[in-house]
Amino acid sequence: MSGAVGRPVSGGGGQRLLDRYPRAGRRDAVQRHQLLRVRGHSVAWLPPLLLLAAVVGADYVTGPDFRMISWVVLVPGIAAAICGIAGTAAFAVLAPIVYLIADALLPHQYDAGAADLVLAALGGILATLACVVRVRGEEHILRMRDIAETTRRTVLRPLPPGFGGLDHAAVYLAADTDARVGGDFYDIQPGLHGTRVLLGDVQGKGLTAVETAAALLGTFREAGYHEADLRTVAERLETRMIRHRGHYEELGFPDGDRFATAVLLGFPEDAPDAVDVVVLGHEPPLVVGPRGVRPFPDADGLPLGLGELAAAAGPPPVQRVSLAAGETVLMTTDGVTEARDAGGCFYPLATEVARAVAADPRTAEPSRLVAYVRDGTLRHCGGRLADDTTVFAVRRRA
Template sequence: MRREPLLRWLPFAVMLIVAVIDLLAGPALGYLPLLALGPAFASLRCGVRGALLVGLIAIGLCAVLAAYDRVLGHRQNNLLLLSLAGVTLASALASAVRQQRERELADVRTVAEVAQKVLLRPVPRWAGPIRVAVSYISAAAEARIGGDLYEVVTSPLGVRILVGDVQGKGLEAVETAAAVLGAFREAAYDEPDLEGVIARLQTSLDRVLSGERFVTAVLAELSDTRISLMSCGHPLPLAIGADGDVRFVDFPEPAPPLGIRDLYDVKPQAREVAFAPGDQMLFYTDGVIEARDRDGRFYPLQDRAFLLTGKGAEQALEDLRADLVRHVGGPVADDAAMLLIRHR
């Protein structure tokens, strides 16, 4: 990062500026107390040894300038030298604490990256007759992990896809996402239909969810020219036809999210649509369509579907991701996951 070299040299630059000003001002005006800025700034970037070195330079420079100002040995100057020594020790201590926190943060990030790879492992680029591309934008870059989830499983029964969003954030959301993904990866191999897969997901969530927490999800099963979809309270998939037709895939009846026990008797209805060579379908989480610009306008996903045509799947999805970030004009407020499938 560009700011790191600046922070590294900032203490020396500040002390040099103070020394020049003091020399130009002459003995009449004393700027020596400003030398304490050097060791103070050193705690921002330097290690313990660096902070001590900057402090010693500040003390030595103060003694030289004090001799020039004809105040060396005076009571006030002696107190100033003691103050510089105290600031130096405080800077070294702050540097030690900062380095410890940086090591702890690095350890946490490493664990988070491993957990993210376990939960959201790379999806296959090719799955049966489709090309797959994935994009994930985390609202908390420090954590690098969130409640959005996706998976593509090639089973003896066909290619099955899951895209979901766990209500809430933090460790509870991660635990719930892990339960959903684990149940889906097993159920996708041996359940004869998507209804059975959803039932397995419900059973798994019964063990981990508490209160009013829930998970929205959309599931898909592909054949050569058809795709069967089931949605549990999730945003509608966006279908992009080879002929340029763009539409959201609606469902016969709205179904509740997974995990709401009072509505378990309301079953999601399957929707089957054509999926021929050249067709595409985009699955996404609500962080995409609920992303707002600075004027409060939502991201116009359907109007931006043209970005997904005329190029490779990964590049197309990367262009859409970049356009979403430009629309927001800053960090996204919520995690945003997108999974694009393209019939080859």
Template sequence: MGPGTRPDGPLPLRLLPFVAMAVISVVDFSAGPSVGYLPLLALGPAFASLFGGLWRTVSVGVLAIVLCTLLAAYSDVLGTFRTNLTFVSIGGVTAAGMIAATYRQRRERELADVRDIAEAAQRVLLRPMPRRVGPVRATVRYISAAAGARIGGDLYEVVQTSRGVRVIVGDVQGKGLDAVETAAVVLGAFREAAYDEPDLPGVADRIERALARQLTSEQFVTAVLAEVHEKDGVTLLNRGHPPPLLIRPDASVIPLDPPEPAPPLGLAVLVDDPAPTGLVGLAPGDQMLLYTDGVIEARDGDGEFYPLTERAGVLAADDPEDAIDGLQSDLLAYVGAPLDDDAAMLLLRRRI
């Protein structure tokens, strides 16, 4: 719940029923009994039920009846058929509004509970990142999307094994609890396979087998797997994911496109040959940024995508934490609003 926002909605929406009834009362008072605007007072409880709770709807309905009584008495139409029908209308709208407000609040509570559970599950899945892992310093930022879509399937993990530091950054197709469940399957398989398999294709195959028991034929997970070696750079395996960026100390930025396109995880049956890996040098001071498509698909007010390659210079800060904070701030400032999709950014910097 945002700052300055109460459970019954922002201030303009809370005032709307009273403003409407005040305007109607002034107009009816000015026009006199010959026109008869009193039935429009039912708009007060109707508006209240849209944005407020049960008791606010009841209070506005009672106020509407009081105003109707006073205006009818002033115009000397109290007790007439039209006035009595107005009372019935206000009472009926108030009763309907009470029912609607009750069901709406119940659904909102249920939705909030589901979101809280899913977000708690995500926090358990996406464990805190160790700042130093083998020959690299690692830092990550996860930006949740707008309230309507804030539960997503972005995932990341870094583990140190006897074969090097192994990393995964991925994005599950879709959102909601299904996406969180699929992310859990991917991370569980990766955390187990990263210690057992001799190479990244073996790790990817283990994830594929785990997903085969989970996904439908139309679902998939894009991901980049990386293995950071002590001296020989980084081995990358890209499965349909945006390419990582290599940032040199001189601020040059190199997109690390895969040697050949490969299908996302969960769709390996579509091709005959295994996805190829690529070896990239990572010298002391070099950085590698892995990210999800929520970063490069973020748009500004004019609908322009975030130019990540051009903005990667903000990662030049001495401390990787400051560097990734700078990138996150730059992204949010560029968009100027909550993101439409979750965004994960993982920065690896070879220690000097």
């Protein structure tokens, strides 16, 4: 993923777009401080130094009725916000020294007295203490980010290029600015009976949603490898969801109604021009190719965990859809389809993709397609993601 969690996608324009929407791009306080670097060297000391010089210059040109030199107390405060502990301490010492020198060199009628000197010294001490608190908080953020990154790589494992005979690309944007992984999940699993693909969305957010996604992915990786029938894989996922939910109910957690929507694909080896699909309460995928965009057939499958409510036992039957060479299967979670603009209108995914493919057939390539949908979603909602957003595109390798 570019600027977010997930698999990289091509295109520098997408990164610039994420820079415009820092919430979607996961830019935190630690990353913002990296902006105060030039050729690898920190220039965080420059703003407080310029402020110090500006205060002295302003004090020189103002009259005795408007003293400015006492404003040096602001300098350590600015340093505390952007500099390290050592830099802030240096400005905490420098500010009173400059105060003494300026007060001594300026004409006698501009003397300010010892009260402002004590204020400057006390301000420097408080600014240094504030900087210590800030730096420790940023170190905590870095540790938590490392933990979140490890969790992400465990749940959403990196997928090698051409994995399972598929060209693929994915991007994941977490709606929670403090998180790097949520309830969206996806994976590719080559197996004894062809390659299987899964994309899903767990109801709710938080760590319990992440744990549910991890449980379903673990089952998919085993069942997708061994089971000959794609419908059996869906049944295994349904059973895992019920067992996982029951475990949480036994622990007394209020997640007894949790469920997950999912799209399960199978690329059979004996049918290179087709793809099998089971849709479980999810938005049907789109087939995107140089000739246009067409949706998968509607399905009436219920989400994982709610299968007992179906009129017929078990998941819906497997549907086989023709898939020509060069056509890509595009799957998204509701973070895309339910993205709203300022007027409350949903993002017209199929219409926008069809327009893009008509203008440039290369947009159907997985990496280009994922980047286009990502950028279109962010533009449509102005970077205000209401839900975790995943875009996943796969197609057979030529």
